[in-house]
Amino acid sequence: MSDLRVRFAPSPTGYLHIGGARTALFNYLLAQQQHGTYVLRIEDTDVARSTQESVDAILNAMDWLGLSCDEGPFYQSDRFDLYRQKVQQLLDEGKAYRCYCTQEELDAKREAALQEGRKPKYDGTCRHRSDQPDAPYVVRFKLPEGQGATTFVDKIKGPITFQHDELDDLIIQRTDGTPTYNFVVVVDDAEMGMTLIIRGDDHVNNTPRQILLYEALGYPVPEFAHVPMILGSDKKRLSKRHGATSVMAYQEMGFLPEALVNYLARLGWSHGDEEIFSMSDLIEKFSLDHVGRAAGVFNPEKLLWLNSHYIKSGDPARLAELLQPFLAAKGVSTTAGPDLVEVVKSLQERAATLVEMADGAAFYFAELIEYDEKAKNKFLSNDQRELFEILLEQLNGCERFDEESLEKAFAVIMEKTGLKFGKVAQPLRVALTGGTASPSIYQVLEVLGKEESLKRITQALGALV
Numbered sequence: 317m318s319d320l321r322v323r324f325a326p327s328p329t330g331y332l333h334i335g336g337a338r339t340a341l342f343n344y345l346l347a348q349q350q351h352g353t354y355v356l357r358i359e360d361t362d363v364a365r366s367t368q369e370s371v372d373a374i375l376n377a378m379d380w381l382g383l384s385c386d387e388g389p390f391y392q393s394d395r396f397d398l399y400r401q402k403v404q405q406l407l408d409e410g411k412a413y414r415c416y417c418t419q420e421e422l423d424a425k426r427e428a429a430l431q432e433g434r435k436p437k438y439d440g441t442c443r444h445r446s447d448q449p450d451a452p453y454v455v456r457f458k459l460p461e462g463q464g465a466t467t468f469v470d471k472i473k474g475p476i477t478f479q480h481d482e483l484d485d486l487i488i489q490r491t492d493g494t495p496t497y498n499f500v501v502v503v504d505d506a507e508m509g510m511t512l513i514i515r516g517d518d519h520v521n522n523t524p525r526q527i528l529l530y531e532a533l534g535y536p537v538p539e540f541a542h543v544p545m546i547l548g549s550d551k552k553r554l555s556k557r558h559g560a561t562s563v564m565a566y567q568e569m570g571f572l573p574e575a576l577v578n579y580l581a582r583l584g585w586s587h588g589d590e591e592i593f594s595m596s597d598l599i600e601k602f603s604l605d606h607v608g609r610a611a612g613v614f615n616p617e618k619l620l621w622l623n624s625h626y627i628k629s630g631d632p633a634r635l636a637e638l639l640q641p642f643l644a645a646k647g648v649s650t651t652a653g654p655d656l657v658e659v660v661k662s663l664q665e666r667a668a669t670l671v672e673m674a675d676g677a678a679f680y681f682a683e684l685i686e687y688d689e690k691a692k693n694k695f696l697s698n699d700q701r702e703l704f705e706i707l708l709e710q711l712n713g714c715e716r717f718d719e720e721s722l723e724k725a726f727a728v729i730m731e732k733t734g735l736k737f738g739k740v741a742q743p744l745r746v747a748l749t750g751g752t753a754s755p756s757i758y759q760v761l762e763v764l765g766k767e768e769s770l771k772r773i774t775q776a777l778g779a780l781v
C-alpha cells in the first residue's frame with residue numbers, strides 16, 4: 317500500500333454526469349496504480365436537494381463503470397456532529413465568528429458596493445462584535461488579516477495564487493445550523509486522510525479558501541489537481557443540448573462500460589497516439605502529467621467508434637448476456653430459437669451498440685417472418701418460385717449446416733439456376749430475415765439451423781406474389 321489517498325465526492329442531486337465519472341475514473345486509476353486508497357464520499361449536506369434516488373443512481377453508475385471504491389461510501393449526513401464540533405473549535409479559537417447580519421442588510425451592502433464600484437464582499441461588520449444577540453446567525457470563517465496571498469501548485473494547472481483581499485469571510489454554518497460545502501469538504505478530506513484532491517476545475521476558486529481552512533483547523537494541506545471541464549462541439553460547457561450527459565443514458569443506448577471508460581480517459585489525457593486502452597492499460601499508463609490544461613471536447617462519434625471496437629472484440633458470451641435486456645425491451649424472447657451466443661457472433665462486426673445489435677438480432681427469434689414491404693416486392697415475386705424450390709431441395713439435402721457444406725450447396729444451386737451468388741443470396745436473405753441487410757447468408761443459415769431455415773423458405777414460397 318502506498319500513502320496515496322484520493323476520493324470522489326459527488327453531491328447526490330442528480331444522476332452521475334460524465335464529467336463526474338471522468339473525475340472518479342482519474343482518482344480510481346491513480347489509486348490502483350500506486351496501490352493507494354480510493355474513497356467514495358456522498359456529499360449530502362444539502363438536505364433539500366439530496367435524494368436517495370440520486371445516491372442509488374450514482375452508485376449504480378460507478379458500479380457499471382467498474383470503479384469500485386476501497387473505502388465507503390461515506391455519507392456526510394452521518395457526520396454532522398463532527399462538523400459542529402469543528403465549527404465550535406474555530407469559534408473557540410477566535411478563527412470564526414457569529415454573523416447576525418440579515419439578508420436585507422447584506423443585500424443593501426452589496427447594492428452599495430456595486431454602486432460605488434467596489435467588489436461586493438462581506439464587509440466584516442460582525443467580525444469584532446462581542447455581544448451575542450438572541451437572533452439567527454451564520455458562522456463565518458475569519459480570513460487572515462492583511463494583504464496576504466495563498467498559492468498552491470496545482471498538479472495539472474501549475475502554480476495558482478489568490479490574493480486574500482479577493483476573498484470573503486466565508487460562511488461555514490448556515491442559520492439552520494447546517495455546515496456549508498467548503499467547510500465540510502475540508503473537515504472530511506482531512507479527517508479521511510486525503511493526500512491528493514482530484515476534482516473538476518469548477519472548484520479551483522474554492523481551493524484557496526479551503527487551504528486557509530485546513531490551516532486554521534491545524535490540518536496538513538493535501539495536493540490538488542483540477543481537471544479541465546468537458547465542452548460540447550460548440551465549445552460551450554457540455555450540457556443536455558449536446559446529447560446525453562448521464563453515464564447511465566449511455567448504458568441505455570447500448571454502450572459498453574469499457575468503451576465509456578476508454579473514451580473518458582482519453583478525453584483530456586493522452587499517451588502518445590494510442591487510442592485503445594483497457595482498464596488495466598489505463599491503470600498502468602495513466603498519469604496526471606499527461607492530462608492537458610485545455611478543456612476536452614466531447615466527441616460522440618469517437619465514443620461510438622470505440623464502442624464498435626469493443627463490440628467487435630468482445631467476448632460473445634458476455635455480450636449475449638448484456639444483450640438480453642435490450643432484446644427483452646423489444647419484446648424478443650430468446651427462450652426458443654438459436655443460441656444467442658452464435659447470434660451475437662454473427663452480429664459483432666455489424667453493430668456499433670447493443671441497441672443496434674438487438675435490432676439486428678430480432679429476426680433470428682421471430683416466430684413468423686414479417687417482410688419489409690419494399691424487399692418483398694422486389695425479391696419475393698412469382699419469378700422466384702423455381703429458385704426457392706431449388707433452394708429448399710438443395711438445402712434439405714445438406715447434411716451439415718456449416719459454411720463448407722453450404723458453400724457446396726450454393727455452387728449447385730447457382731449452377732442449376734444459372735444465377736450469380738447475389739441473385740440467390742438476396743431473395744433468400746429476404747426469406748430468412750424479412751429484409752435486405754443481415755450478416756452473411758452462410759452465417760444466417762448456420763445460426764438459424766436447417767429446420768428453421770427450411771421453414772422460413774417454405775413460408776416465403778407461400779408468400780410469393
Ligand code: GLU
Nearest residue numbers: 325326327359501515519
Ligand atoms: N460535492 C462536490 C461536487 O460534487 C465535490 C467537490 C470536491 O470534489 O471537492 O461538486
